Every structure is written in structure tokens, then in C-alpha cells.
Amino acid sequence: MLILNILLILSYWNFTMSIREKPLSPETQGWLRAHRWLIARRLTQVGVLALFLLGPVAGIRIIEGNLSASMTLDVLPLTDPFLLLQSMLSGSLPVMSGVIGALIVLVFYALVGGRVFCSWVCPINPVTDAAAWLRRRFDLRGNSALSRNLRYWLLGLALLFPPLTGVLVWEYINPVSMLHRGLIFGVGGAWTIILALFLFDLFIAKHGWCGRLCPMGVFYGLIGSGAIVRVRAAARERCNDCMDCFAICPEPQVIKPALKGAGEGVGPVILDRNCTNCGRCIEVCPEGVFRFATRLHNVS
Amino acid sequence: MATTKQSGITRRRMLGDLFKTACGVGLFGLGLGLYANRASSLPAHAIRPPGAIPEDDFNGACIRCGLCVRACPYDMLYLGQVGQDIPTGTPYFIARQKACEMCEDIPCVAACPTNALDHALTDIDDARMGLAVLVDQETCIAFLGLRCEVCYQVCPIKDAAITLDRQHNKRSGKHALFIPVVHSERCTGCGKCEQACILEQAAIKVLPQHLAKGELGRHYRLGWEQQAKSGGPLVSPDPEHRYNLPAGMEYDHAGEGLIEKGGTAVPFSDNPLDTLNQQGPLTE
Numbered sequence: 001m002l003i004l005n006i007l008l009i010l011s012y013w014n015f016t017m018s019i020r021e022k023p024l025s026p027e028t029q030g031w032l033r034a035h036r037w038l039i040a041r042r043l044t045q046v047g048v049l050a051l052f053l054l055g056p057v058a059g060i061r062i063i064e065g066n067l068s069a070s071m072t073l074d075v076l077p078l079t080d081p082f083l084l085l086q087s088m089l090s091g092s093l094p095v096m097s098g099v100i101g102a103l104i105v106l107v108f109y110a111l112v113g114g115r116v117f118c119s120w121v122c123p124i125n126p127v128t129d130a131a132a133w134l135r136r137r138f139d140l141r142g143n144s145a146l147s148r149n150l151r152y153w154l155l156g157l158a159l160l161f162p163p164l165t166g167v168l169v170w171e172y173i174n175p176v177s178m179l180h181r182g183l184i185f186g187v188g189g190a191w192t193i194i195l196a197l198f199l200f201d202l203f204i205a206k207h208g209w210c211g212r213l214c215p216m217g218v219f220y221g222l223i224g225s226g227a228i229v230r231v232r233a234a235a236r237e238r239c240n241d242c243m244d245c246f247a248i249c250p251e252p253q254v255i256k257p258a259l260k261g262a263g264e265g266v267g268p269v270i271l272d273r274n275c276t277n278c279g280r281c282i283e284v285c286p287e288g289v290f291r292f293a294t295r296l297h298n299v300s
Numbered sequence: 301m302a303t304t305k306q307s308g309i310t311r312r313r314m315l316g317d318l319f320k321t322a323c324g325v326g327l328f329g330l331g332l333g334l335y336a337n338r339a340s341s342l343p344a345h346a347i348r349p350p351g352a353i354p355e356d357d358f359n360g361a362c363i364r365c366g367l368c369v370r371a372c373p374y375d376m377l378y379l380g381q382v383g384q385d386i387p388t389g390t391p392y393f394i395a396r397q398k399a400c401e402m403c404e405d406i407p408c409v410a411a412c413p414t415n416a417l418d419h420a421l422t423d424i425d426d427a428r429m430g431l432a433v434l435v436d437q438e439t440c441i442a443f444l445g446l447r448c449e450v451c452y453q454v455c456p457i458k459d460a461a462i463t464l465d466r467q468h469n470k471r472s473g474k475h476a477l478f479i480p481v482v483h484s485e486r487c488t489g490c491g492k493c494e495q496a497c498i499l500e501q502a503a504i505k506v507l508p509q510h511l512a513k514g515e516l517g518r519h520y521r522l523g524w525e526q527q528a529k530s531g532g533p534l535v536s537p538d539p540e541h542r543y544n545l546p547a548g549m550e551y552d553h554a555g556e557g558l559i560e561k562g563g564t565a566v567p568f569s570d571n572p573l574d575t576l577n578q579q580g581p582l583t584e
Contacts, residue, residue: 071411079365087363090360095415098414147317168362
């Protein structure tokens with residue numbers, strides 16, 4: 001999962017570096033190039049799932065388990081630190097492989113951006129992206145005023161339950177682990193929750209789940225608060241206020257400080273922990289303002 | 301003044317929003333907690349893998365990754381799904397369908413990334429997944445007088461976890477019953493006996509320990525154990541046992557019959573005619 005991720009990110013990074021020289025509008029740069037990051041993300045998401053499914057479907061055991069904890073080729077343990085933390089908060093002593101797995105995941109996402117998990121790996125992302133796409137496609141504007149800070153409350157709640165009740169209460173409704181586990185071990189009635197979540201995002205709240213409620217996302221966001229890999233509004237002086245990036249971004253509030261902060265001395269790197277590094281702003285911008293970069297040298 | 305007023309309104313609104321969110325989240329959390337409370341109970345027919353810590357702790361420790369399911373060479377573990385009555389995502393098996401094979405290296409425990417399956421379990425014979433109980437003596441054909449013994453024969457620790465207890469068959473008056481008896485100090489709850497039971501519905505079932513076991517009062521002491529421990533009577537010497545036997549009779553050596561004093565240990569002579577003559581002459 002990680003290796004695939006790294007490879008894809010690196011290859012596409014090189015790819016975009018080479019074509020970055022001249023800004024091109026989506027109309028002129030061709031469909032493929034205007035969706036290169038989206039395609040890369042979908043490939044990663046499908047690839048991760050396929051690797052997990054190879055075992056149960058084809059008997060080829062590469063990665064066992066699911067996103068909550070997995071074992072790759074019998075040597076590389078990976079553990080979801082959000083779940084391990086809950087497990088430990090319930091009073092359970094961890095096991096070496098679980099702790100090592102969680103540390104690997106922590107370090108990886110601390111470097112590449114915590115919410116890279118959300119946009120590159122999480123199985124819910126295609127679901128909520130589909131809802132967001134339909135919203136744009138059919139111009140659905142209904143939006144309830146759920147605060148984007150609500151997810152921090154739910155994170156608190158999710159972490160409060162294990163020490164209080166001794167049970168991983170969030171796991172009874174966590175659609176992220178539920179969907180991924182369901183796809184690999186049998187979905188049961190989990191599809192109803194996923195459908196409900198899709199309809200919630202489609203009709204009730206724009207980016208409702210991933211952007212406002214999901215405590216897992218914000219947990220990963222917190223992990224990646226100091227991430228090295230970030231999107232940089234490198235050519236922000238070229239911005240012509242077309243708003244395309246704001247329209248496509250699942251967390252549009254993260255763009256403004258970097259894109260419009262030149263006057264206030266704010267650097268061009270998007271530092272907000274809730275940026276998912278999905279790269280959509282990069283490819284939709286007709287002026288080629290954005291690109292992947294590091295958080296270093298945050299001066300224009 | 302204007303700024304104070306303005307900041308006052310902001311603070312009021314901010315606190316209001318804060319309380320509103322807190323109330324909403326609290327209500328949601330209450331509902332979720334109550335739901336989780338109900339959703340955490342494991343039905344008796346679902347058995348946890350070997351090494352599973354007590355159920356209350358298990359629901360907190362298990363991160364629902366399914367590594368134990370994948371590690372099982374016999375594919376007999378499943379994860380609870382949404383809509384089932386088993387806590388979502390947690391591993392279980394149904395003994396009647398496929399019992400635990402009790403692998404010596406316990407791969408399911410080794411694969412567990414938490415201590416939900418206790419890594420201190422190194423000898424599979426120490427596992428206590430549940431306890432086999434012969435729940436129905438009315439249908440178990442051993443009680444009907446047939447020599448079934450299937451549960452006894454499939455038991456991985458037979459003669460220790462399950463023994464056959466010979467009892468008198470009162471119905472026929474002359475046969476033995478071979479009754480399977482489970483011993484909780486050795487039974488691992490693997491479920492082999494339940495899986496193998498030849499009945500339509502198993503007469504022997506693996507149940508969770510808390511359903512299967514009774515518990516003596518803590519103050520109870522077994523007199524014969526205490527006596528053995530102290531090496532003699534605890535209070536006063538036991539009076540010598542006295543029998544009120546018919547005159548001239550005593551127990552035979554095995555204690556199962558009466559013989560005439562000074563008579564032979566065997567009540568029957570080698571000559572069958574002696575026995576026939578004992579009945580006295582035949583009369584009309």
C-alpha cells in the first residue's frame with residue numbers, strides 16, 4: 001500500500017514537474033492531463049483494494065487483513081494508529097507488531113500529509129467524490145450549516161468512548177473501516193450505511209462526511225500537521241479569480257490563505273492540515289497556479 | 301463602547317454555538333453509546349478464537365482487522381457483519397459448522413496486532429474458548445443406551461477433556477450406559493464435539509464459560525480435600541463405621557453383596573448345579 005503510494009506519487013511528481021513549465025488550460029491540456037492526479041488517486045485506491053482482495057479472491061497472499069491492521073508479505077505490519085490508540089485507551093496493552101505497524105503509518109503520513117490517507121487510500125473517498133461530482137453536475141445547492149469543526153468534536157467523542165465504556169464504540173458506525181472490511185470480508189448490511197452517507201453528502205451537506213464529520217480524517221489531519229509534501233500556490237500572481245480551485249476543492253477554506261495571502265505576507269504553501277493533497281486544484285487551474293512542493297521555502 | 305458591545309455579542313454567540321454543538325454531540329454520543337451497549341453482546345452460539353480475552357475487554361482491544369481470520373489455516377473464523385447479532389467486525393466461529401482445529405503454533409493469536417487474542421497463550425491446550433456441555437440428556441443417544449461415543453472419539457484431548465463414564469442402564473436392567481462427561485479443567489471449547497454430534501441438533505454444545513460454569517460459594521470447603529490436605533480428621537476422629545447386617549452375614553470383598561460369615565468370597569461355586577439346588581426343590 002505504502003510502496004505503491006510512494007511510487008505513484010513520485011512518478012506523477014516527476015511527470016508534473018516536467019510539464020509544469022507552461023501553464024495550460026484544461027481545454028488545451030487534454031483530458032488525461034487535466035485529470036492526471038485524479039487518475040493517479042483512483043489507481044491508488046483501486047490498487048490498494050486489489051492488493052487486499054488478491055488473497056481472498058485469487059489466493060495470492062500479499063497483504064492480509066484490512067486497513068485497520070495488515071501484514072504485507074509476512075514482514076511489514078501496518079496498523080491504523082487511530083484504531084490502535086482507541087484500543088489502548090480501552091485499557092488493552094499493545095503488541096509489538098501492532099505498535100511498529102502504527103509507527104510506520106504515523107511516520108509515512110506525517111511526511112506526505114495525514115489526509116493523503118483520505119484522498120488516496122480511503123475507500124469512502126470515491127463515494128463522497130461521486131456525491132460532490134453529482135452536486136456540481138446537477139448544480140445541487142442544498143447545504144446544511146454543519147461546522148467543519150464538528151469533526152474535532154466527534155474525534156473527541158470517538159476517543160472518549162474507549163476509556164469510558166471499554167468498547168471501540170466508533171467502530172460500530174465507522175463507515176471507513178466498515179466499507180473496506182466489508183469489501184474484503186463480506187459487506188453484510190454495511191452498504192446501507194454507505195448509501196446513507198452518499199445521500200447525506202449529495203442532498204444534505206456538501207462535503208458533509210469527509211469535510212465536516214469524519215473523526216478519522218481529522219485524526220490523520222492532525223498527524224500530518226507538519227507534513228513535508230504540500231500543495232504550493234507557486235504562481236499565485238497569475239490567479240485570475242476564476243474560482244475553479246475553490247469549486248473543486250473538498251476543503252476550500254485551506255486555499256485562500258496561500259493563494260490570496262501575498263499582501264499579508266503569508267507564504268504560498270497550503271499549510272492547513274486539512275488539505276488532503278488530492279491535487280485537484282493543480283489540474284483544474286487554467287493558469288497553472290498550483291503544484292506539489294514541500295513546505296520548505298515558504299516564500300514567494 | 302462599540303467594540304465592547306461587539307465583542308460581547310461575539311462572545312455570546314460563540315458560547316451559544318459552543319453549547320449548541322456540545323449538546324448535539326452529547327445527544328449523538330448518548331445514542332451511539334446506548335446502541336453500542338446493545339451491539340456489544342455476543343450471542344452464545346458465536347465462539348471467540350483461542351486466547352480471546354474476556355468479552356468486555358475484547359470489544360475494546362480488538363481493532364477488527366481480520367488478521368486472525370486470514371491466519372487460520374482452516375478458514376473457520378469469520379468477522380461479524382453489520383446486521384448480524386455479532387459485534388461488527390469482530391472474529392468468531394460457529395462450532396457446529398466448523399470447529400477450531402487447535403493448531404499447535406496458534407497462528408491466529410500470533411497474527412493479532414493487539415492483545416485481543418492474548419499473546420501469553422502459547423499452549424493451545426490452555427485455551428478456553430468456551431466449555432462443552434452435554435445440554436440434552438433426553439436426546440443424547442448415549443443416555444438412550446447406544447454406544448455412540450462420537451464426541452468422545454473426536455475430542456483432541458480425549459480421556460482428559462471428555463471421558464466416558466459407565467453407568468447402569470436402569471431401563472434394560474442389564475446393560476451399561478457410556479456417558480460422555482466433560483471436564484472443565486481440560487476442555488478448551490474447541491467445539492469438535494459439537495460439530496461431530498450425530499444428532500440433528502447437537503446434544504453437546506460449546507457455551508461461553510460464564511453460561512456453562514457454576515461457581516461454589518467462596519467459603520465452601522470440600523471436607524475430603526481438607527482432610528487429605530491436613531492428613532487426618534479436622535475436628536474429631538471419625539467414629540468407626542458400623543453396619544447392622546443380618547446375623548451371620550458380612551459384605552463380600554468388593555462391597556457389593558452379602559455373604560455368609562466365613563463363606564467364600566465368590567457366592568457361586570464352580571458347579572452350576574449348586575446354584576440350581578440352592579433354589580430348593582421345584583414345586584407345583
